[in-house]
Amino acid sequence: MSRIGNAPVVIPDGVEVKFDGHVITVKGPKGTLTRELHPDITAKQEDNEIIVTRPSDDKFHRSIHGTTRALIHNMVVGVSQGFEKKMEISGVGWRAQKQGNKLVMNLGYSHPVEMEDPEGIETKTDGPNTVIVSGIDKEAVGAYAALVRSKRPPEPYKGHGIKYADEHIRRKVGKTG
Template sequence: MSRIGNKPVQIPAGVEVAVDGNHIAVKGSKGTLEMDFYNKLAINVEDGVLTVSRPDDERETRARHGLTRALIANMVEGVSEGFTKSLELAGVGYRVQLKGTTLELSLGYSHPVTYPAPEGITFEVPDNTHIHVKGIDKQQVGQVAAEIRSKRPPEPYKGKGIHYVGEHIRRKLGKAAK
């Protein structure tokens, strides 16, 4: 029994959900997202509530039931509120600047690292050590944040690098800890 798949998705005011065969389109104030879902599942929209149901208990259908419901819930939340991932730079001389839609990162290399914003993603730089990645697609926001973090991942000895806000970096003592 899928507990996630059986939960109904509340559709807020201002969000339109259109189901056509095995294709769903969600339109809201921040944009539009579309997805093709597993053709055995049934999606019903009634009175501002979306439900996902499955016709049988086959392994594949059960596996995709909760997944489909979670993806649709993320689409509804994305077009109404959006998603944000926050990154922080730690290290002497590590800083970031926003030039147009491109991030310019100084990460201790001999050259600045640039990262252009993909379509559907916006960057906010409140100060020179913080980055906010914003967008309506949860997967894309997480992927872009992970790619930026991979430019200089945090290292365990001094904690220098790019890390998520609130992320705990396990520290090592180094060779002085005999």
Template sequence: MSRIGLNPISIPSGVEVTVDDKNLVKVKGAKGELSEQITPGMDIKIEDGVLTIARPTENKRHRSLHGLSRTLIYNMIEGVTKGYEKRLEIEGTGYRAQKQGKKLILGLGYSHPLELEDPQGIEVEVPAANKIIVKGINKQQVGNYAAVIRGYRPPEPYKGKGVKYEGEQIRRKVGKTGK
């Protein structure tokens, strides 16, 4: 029994949700518009500003997709109303970030600076030389782009240098000791 899939989703005012006969869900709100193809067979109903999802059978595939379908739709509604953001911190001597138009320029200890073009629908802010904020309405794209930035120099365990998520705990290791 899916505990997540059974929860109804209340649609806030100002958000328009439409579902076609092939389960293509479109959500339009103040921040933009998103669409997602939900597994055919899932029964999606909108009544009195409340969206519910029911699964057609009790087989394992439908049970596993029930909660996923509900979460995808909920994330779309949340994205067009509030949006999502990931915060990154840069630690290390000489490591820094700066914004130049639509480009994010990272100095991460390589022989050259890394220049990353902002993807479509993603906005990147650099409030300080060691802080990066990735914003957008699509939760998956925001998380993916933040992971791409972090992947260029993940934090290392000896000195903690690198790009990490805000609040992420780095497991530190003890270095070599002399005799």
């Protein structure tokens, strides 16, 4: 019994869902997303809801049932509201700024780190120490935010680095001398 898989995906106003075999296309005010679903899982639209069903209670079918429903839900939320990840930079003299479609960060290296925004992803700076990654594809937003974070991950002794706004860095005690 999948609690997530059995829950219907509610389609808000302004969002259009189209099925073409096992390919689902979701169109909304922020853009369009397309994804190919697993051939064993069936998804159908009833009124303003999407119902996801599985053919059997096999372990594999149970595992992809909830995943498929969550992917469809993320597509609907993405084209209607969008996703964003907020990140904070901490360190003396470390900052980020936007130059065109490039994110330029000074992270204590001998050179600035420049990252170009991929298609469908937008970065903004909210002050010199805050970076906001936003877009309609949750997977792409998370992957690009992880790539930005990987340029200088937070370290546990002084807490310097790029961290997510809701992330807690467990601090360690340094050597005593």
